[in-house]
Amino acid sequence: MFAAMEAARLEALHLAQDPPTGLQAIIAIHNTTLGAALGGCRFLPYADPESAILDAIRLAQGMSYKAALAGLPQGGGKAVIIRPGHIANRAALFEAFGRMIESLAGRYITAVDSGTSSADMDCVAQHTQHVTSTSAGGDPSPHTAMGVFNGIRATALARLGSDDLESLRVAVQGLGHVGYALAEQLAAAGAEVLVSDLDSGRVQLAVEQFGAHPVASDALLSTPCDILAPCGLGGVLDSQSVARLRCAAVAGAANNQLAQAHVADELEARGILYAPDYVINSGGLIYVALQHRGETLPAITAHLSRIGVRLTEIYAHAQADKRSPARVADALAEHLLYG
Template sequence: MFAMMEAARLEALHLAQDPATGLKAIIAIHNTRFGPALGGCRYLAYPDHVSALRDAIRLAQGMSYKAALAGIEHGGGKAVIIRPSHVDNRGALFEAFGRFIETLNGRYITAVDSGTSSADMDCIAQHTRHVTSTTAEGDPSPHTAMGVFAGIRATAQARLGSDDLEGLRVAVQGLGHVGYALAEQLAVAGADLLVSDLDPGRVQLAVEQLGARPVASEALLTTPCDILAPCGLGGILNAETVGQLRCAAVAGAANNQLASAEIADELEARGILYAPDYVINSGGLIYVALRHRGDALPAITAHLSRIGLRLTEIYAHAQADKRSPARVADALAERLLYGEG
């Protein structure tokens, strides 16, 4: 456990259980240099406790990098609740988790993530104020999509010489809350939309409402396009798929798009511009952080527009140094967090 913490440069790890509700929770606090750790709460089944621990640590580190480059006054953290096979009272379980968060005295603020909802955050909020993404604060997904849209425009400018998306062929993989909201913005901008999703109903909706063209999920990565926008599960870019891509750039909302750091170098070698996922998809984090602080929507929207500027900066450094934007983003984040890189 301590070896994993040291490798990730994790500040603290907190564990709690509550037999009465079935709660088994892990909170990983990676870095608090710029403020309290902020990160979502996952509620998932894990094959073992080590897998849950590893997930919390890895994600907390990624949140620190995301927060640092987003320019918000927070560090990175992550919570994992190991979903039991049976729960008598889900609300009581999340209330117990809220009491756990309260014991940390504000060092960690939680939010929605895989397997959790605003209703769960409402239960947590009954016992601590160190929670965001509640029903009253609203869904961060549209704001994530706004940031990704700004990032796609910056990527198009850097790779194709113009941020005008009219007629640009953009392939959106995954039409969940963020992916569909992104597709809507791309359609308004006049992009030629290709879409795929495991749910045929979502694809049909995009065809009918947005004029998108459907592509089978297994064929999307090999379909010629200007920009590929992964908005589904992570790890989509791996040793097998990266050689099959037929796009000029990859810029999407999915977390952990690269199966390994070396994949970024392979994309660079192929001349495919990669928008580092934790930079382009930081709109949701920006929204929940600033909303929790009490900022008004115009101020939040103005901050979201900086995502494109940050990507432009990263692309310029990458071109000058002849390195992958992913390597440059990591170095910039580490310089901010540790004074190195």
């Protein structure tokens, strides 16, 4: 495990369990150069504890890079709670997690993520102030979607020559809170929206509410479109899936979209413009970080608009250097974190 920590340049890894509630939690703190580590808490089943730990480490590193390129005074961290088969008392479990966070004395601030809700964060807040995304704070998902929408416009301008989304075909993979809100915004902007999700009810709702076109989940990646927007879980882009893509650009909300780093170069070789995921999907982090600091909604919205500007800068560097935007983004983030 120390080898994984060293490879990711992780500062600290904290493990805790609370047998009465079934809590088994991991908090990975990647970098606190710019401020306290901030990152969401996942509550998912894992095949084994090692898989959960590696997930926390990867996600924490991404949060450091995300915060740095978003211009936030925050470091990066991530929490993973291994979801037990039976949950006797969910509130008590998250209260125990709150006590774990409090023991870190402010080095880590948690928020919602896959499998957790504002109600869970309310339970955490019973025992620590180092938490955001509570019921009072509001859901960050619409702000993530807003940032991705701005990023798609910047990507369309860089790859297709115009940020007007009218009549563009955008394929949205995954209709969770962020993916659904993004698809709705794209439809409102005049795009032809293709959607897929394992939940057929979500797909049908998108068809009925804003005229989306349903596509089978296993066919979406090979469906011709202008922009592919992965909005589900990570690792969707590997050598095999990239070979199947029939799009001009990839720009979506999912974290860790690249299964391996070299996949970025394969996208570049195929002429497919890639929006680095931790840049385009930083809207949720921007919202929770600034809301936690007491910023007003207009100030937060203004900060969200800079996501497109940052992507435009990255694309310009990538074109000049003949490198993948993912490589450029990593280099810029590492310069901010390590000098």
